[in-house]
Amino acid sequence: MKFTWFHLMPWPHMPDDFRQKHRSVWVDLPNKMYQPELGHIAYHQYLDQLEYAEKVGFDGIGVNEHHANAYGLMPSPNIMAATLTRRTSKAALVVLGNSIALYNPPLRVAEEMAMLDVLSGGRLIAGFPVGTSMDTNYAYGTVPALTRERYAEAHDLIRKAWAADEPFAFNGRYTKLRYVNCWPKPIQNPPPVFIPGGGSVETYDFCLDNTYSYSYLSYSGYLRAKLLMEGYWKRVAERKADESPYRAGFAQVICVADTDEEAERLYGPHVSYFYNRCLHVYPGFADAPGYRTIKTIQSGALSQFAPGSGRDYPNMSWKDLTEGRYIVAGSPETVRQQMEELIKTLRVGNVFCLLHIGNMPDDKVRHSTRLFAEKVMPHLRNLWPDWKNHDDRFWCHPMHEPVPTRIAAE
Amino acid sequence: MSFLVLKTPPAKVEVVQAGKGRDLLFLHGAGGHMPNDPLLATLATKYRVSAPLLPGYGRSEGEDGLRDMLDVTLHALDVMEKLKLKNPIVVGHSMGGMIAAEMASIAHTEIEKLCLLAPAGLWLDDHPIADIFAKLPYELPALLFHDAEAGKKLLTAGGGDMGDIEFLKQFLVMNARRLGMAGKLLFPIPDRGLAGRLHRITAKTLIVWGREDVLIPPIYGDAFKKAVSKSKLIKIAKAGHAVGQEKPAAVLKAIQDFF
Numbered sequence: 001m002k003f004t005w006f007h008l009m010p011w012p013h014m015p016d017d018f019r020q021k022h023r024s025v026w027v028d029l030p031n032k033m034y035q036p037e038l039g040h041i042a043y044h045q046y047l048d049q050l051e052y053a054e055k056v057g058f059d060g061i062g063v064n065e066h067h068a069n070a071y072g073l074m075p076s077p078n079i080m081a082a083t084l085t086r087r088t089s090k091a092a093l094v095v096l097g098n099s100i101a102l103y104n105p106p107l108r109v110a111e112e113m114a115m116l117d118v119l120s121g122g123r124l125i126a127g128f129p130v131g132t133s134m135d136t137n138y139a140y141g142t143v144p145a146l147t148r149e150r151y152a153e154a155h156d157l158i159r160k161a162w163a164a165d166e167p168f169a170f171n172g173r174y175t176k177l178r179y180v181n182c183w184p185k186p187i188q189n190p191p192p193v194f195i196p197g198g199g200s201v202e203t204y205d206f207c208l209d210n211t212y213s214y215s216y217l218s219y220s221g222y223l224r225a226k227l228l229m230e231g232y233w234k235r236v237a238e239r240k241a242d243e244s245p246y247r248a249g250f251a252q253v254i255c256v257a258d259t260d261e262e263a264e265r266l267y268g269p270h271v272s273y274f275y276n277r278c279l280h281v282y283p284g285f286a287d288a289p290g291y292r293t294i295k296t297i298q299s300g301a302l303s304q305f306a307p308g309s310g311r312d313y314p315n316m317s318w319k320d321l322t323e324g325r326y327i328v329a330g331s332p333e334t335v336r337q338q339m340e341e342l343i344k345t346l347r348v349g350n351v352f353c354l355l356h357i358g359n360m361p362d363d364k365v366r367h368s369t370r371l372f373a374e375k376v377m378p379h380l381r382n383l384w385p386d387w388k389n390h391d392d393r394f395w396c397h398p399m400h401e402p403v404p405t406r407i408a409a410e
Numbered sequence: 411m412s413f414l415v416l417k418t419p420p421a422k423v424e425v426v427q428a429g430k431g432r433d434l435l436f437l438h439g440a441g442g443h444m445p446n447d448p449l450l451a452t453l454a455t456k457y458r459v460s461a462p463l464l465p466g467y468g469r470s471e472g473e474d475g476l477r478d479m480l481d482v483t484l485h486a487l488d489v490m491e492k493l494k495l496k497n498p499i500v501v502g503h504s505m506g507g508m509i510a511a512e513m514a515s516i517a518h519t520e521i522e523k524l525c526l527l528a529p530a531g532l533w534l535d536d537h538p539i540a541d542i543f544a545k546l547p548y549e550l551p552a553l554l555f556h557d558a559e560a561g562k563k564l565l566t567a568g569g570g571d572m573g574d575i576e577f578l579k580q581f582l583v584m585n586a587r588r589l590g591m592a593g594k595l596l597f598p599i600p601d602r603g604l605a606g607r608l609h610r611i612t613a614k615t616l617i618v619w620g621r622e623d624v625l626i627p628p629i630y631g632d633a634f635k636k637a638v639s640k641s642k643l644i645k646i647a648k649a650g651h652a653v654g655q656e657k658p659a660a661v662l663k664a665i666q667d668f669f
Contacts (some may be wrong), residue, residue, distance in 0.1 A: 082598060137543075138598070144543070145473075145590035145593050145594055294583055297582045
């Protein structure tokens with residue numbers, strides 16, 4: 001098993017009446033709510049937490065990209081990852097990822113990720129999301145129905161740019177470059193790639209075609225993820241690919257305390273902050289028409305839009321969230337049992353652990369993180385013995401002797 | 411009304427035809443034709459109306475091959491040619507007006523009579539146009555009609571049950587096809603450079619606006635009027651953006667009087 005400690009970096013100062021005062025945490029939330037001096041503190045605390053995660057033994061530390069929102073404050077995940085290259089030395093840097101349809105030219109992604117891979121000594125795991133509709137369409141103006149074509153072309157360019165040893169011409173529909181010449185080149189060629197997906201068959205095939213790991217990032221927990229992941233594994237079988245669990249990953253909100261009751265007391269308010277403020281997205285921004293393919297809509301993967309299936313977060317109690325396994329929370333033993341069930345039922349080799357939640361203060365983040373690392377993680381390490389608990393195709397390959405960054409600084 | 415299927419590259423095009431008289435080509439807005447569209451029915455009392463559906467709408471196909479304004483404009487000109495219309499009045503509403511204006515700019519020797527009903531295509535920083543792509547269905551009647559209640563009835567005529575998962579799926583597919591296509595011209599800002607081409611229009615041009623249009627404010631009518639040389643602007647009272655559906659008789663009269 002590989003455990004990545006993932007940070008969303010939310011704005012932790014949204015007021016109690018946020019839902020009443022604002023229609024959306026994303027796209028049109030006035031940025032007068034953002035206070036740069038408090039942002040300075042939050043950024044450094046968040047980066048400290050990622051560094052702490054490496055110290056206590058997580059395999060990877062993760063960042064991602066979002067725009068115009070208080071849900072996640074990393075318009076440029078590469079800047080965050082760059083600071084981490086200097087302050088960590090072992091953990092994989094999971095950049096999940098760069099929304100490649102948004103860069104002009106997308107060669108920029110190939111270059112910056114190559115920089116990160118070189119800086120970190122081959123610790124980069126690259127992610128290529130399409131990006132949410134809020135980010136990609138509403139905040140960054142990409143035409144919804146052209147987003148996927150743009151994405152596919154950007155992907156093609158990035159992979160070619162990493163692979164080439166000589167300059168070449170790229171005549172795309174959206175990007176035309178007479179000289180593609182990626183300096184620097186990544187140490188890993190190519191770095192392993194994780195693809196965040198939401199249930200479209202096209203994305204399953206894209207991952208299988210390219211030997212990328214499929215990552216389902218959901219906040220509704222592993223019980224509801226089962227159907228989608230079964231679809232993925234069915235496709236893996238149809239394509240006659242091997243069933244390495246490392247072909248898949250899942251994100252999970254996790255809270256660990258000494259007892260189940262203590263978990264509710266310690267983390268309840270922050271979980272509530274996350275589900276009720278960080279996820280408060282105006283439905284008009286959630287899904288621009290044309291953003292999803294017709295095939296995906298027809299497949300019924302979006303049946304969550306049916307009336308009655310909507311998740312009523314404002315009225316969900318701690319009991320609802322834990323019993324429904326939206327979140328995995330409780331004592332180390334409770335969390336261990338549920339995580340084992342998650343890993344086995346979804347058949348995932350990667351877990352993206354969300355241990356900072358909403359407006360959780362630093363001491364609680366570290367408490368929960370340490371308990372997970374010391375009392376939960378060791379018991380989950382050996383769940384895929386048939387695969388020797390590792391798959392080289394889906395993890396980074398660091399240099400054997402990277403420069404100690406402290407010496408480099410002196 | 412009858413349906414005609416044309417083979418126009420890249421694929422087939424559905425055309426609604428109705429009425430007798432002089433030829434009138436009608437290009438719909440981003441919402442497509444309304445159920446029992448009152449404007450088409452009214453125009454058909456005096457004209458031979460041909461109303462093709464843009465790829466992505468109804469049974470018209472080939473939207474994946476149309477990516478930008480030029481693709482769509484040339485496609486519309488091809489459809490007009492295939493229909494063998496004789497010196498038609500080219501009428502376009504909203505997005506259709508934008509397409510019609512582009513056609514008349516690019517093929518200005520081919521289009522002599524142009525009627526723009528609250529066309530999209532211009533952008534004035536001081537008068538931003540509402541973002542239709544971020545609107546929820548229940549918000550549309552008030553955005554499109556002066557009389558929102560009557561507009562709601564028009565929009566939902568023959569509607570199905572949103573609680574039925576199959577109907578919902580069909581609705582989502584239809585909505586994604588239509589507005590996915592419209593987004594190529596209108597998202598995120600409905601400006602594809604038309605302002606720089608309007609001066610090429612030589613057609614006699616009638617511009618019609620609803621005085622109560624809250625989607626594209628009537629001041630845009632003045633901007634179009636200023637940019638198109640042989641043009642006249644008429645503003646119709648108690649009408650919103652769907653001016654043709656809300657006041658079909660007044661729009662018909664304006665067209666008859668002008669041409």
